[in-house]
Amino acid sequence: MDLKIVLGGSIHTNCYVLYENSNALLVDYAPEVLDFLRDRRLNPTALMLTHIHFDHFEGLSDFLTIYPDIPVYISKEGKDGINKPVYTLNFQSPYHIDTDSFRAVDNSSIIEWGGVKINVLKTPGHSVDSVVYYVPELKSVFCGDTIFYRSVGRTDFPGSSHEVLMSSIASIFAQYDDGTILYPGHGPVTSIGSEKKHNSFIRSFV
Template identity: 35%
Template structure:
């Protein structure tokens, strides 16, 4: 298994591609530049199986429709944000000057805590609200990586000043779900560089006391 980080769009949102030896892959958070992303996947002979969304803020979903239609694959999203893909007011794109984002509903709605298997890929789902009500972190144990969206960053945490955000809830999500993982787990955030659970436990100023 292998993963690659592709920062996309004006906000440089990290899209991640997780692939196996058969060249099958999972696409996480295709946030923008859909044509570029589709071309990259085709150039690398990858066969997407699904789109997994950590949450449905506009900068994480801007290329969903292009990728979904190009490869005829399903989209997974937490049930708390069921309407966000179709509603610019909910996904935040109506608030910013980067163009409104809307598309079709997700094909599958995720529950709170469960496992998810897609082809040869198996994930543990953590419902990690705080940055947004339906934020989900996907733990891929085989690769020792956590796709954390905008929940946890290197030296920081997700913003909570957008509608549905809650600072205390975010800290609880991080404490209850993420900091219980092995310290060597690699955290793949929605923006910026990768980090590790142990490093954030030791040095993240927002997590003092945990």
């Protein structure tokens, strides 16, 4: 399995393309992802959204016009809120996302893709709908805006909570070991062990 980080959208979001042979699994979306898929002649077969702040699904409406049947994995809160600007923070560009292909996930969900079983962990705090995805073959967590290199997600948005965010990060650290790679929604890739040692925002519980 190969992994490509595609930097895209209006505020430089890390979108991820996992691919094997000609099939691709996407984590979050921006228009630049479609360019990469076309350049590599990849067929997207599933999309996992970490949360519904607009920068993590910019251009999704157009993408779903091209791939209307692609399963989109998202929390129930995300599915319910993706067309509500108060949750997406998109007050400038009206849009409507068709959610017919959306599949709600929670802590008990396992996403199967090409023989890979991906675990889901709900991690509210930065947003009410945040989830992370653990891919065992890569020993990696795709963590959206829950935790970053030497930082954590903002909690000054509607539905955000610093206390809940800290609890969610503690849950990630309790479930996965220090060697687990963290692929965040913005900024450099890091690891659980590195953040335990150097992230001043989380020292109170590590």
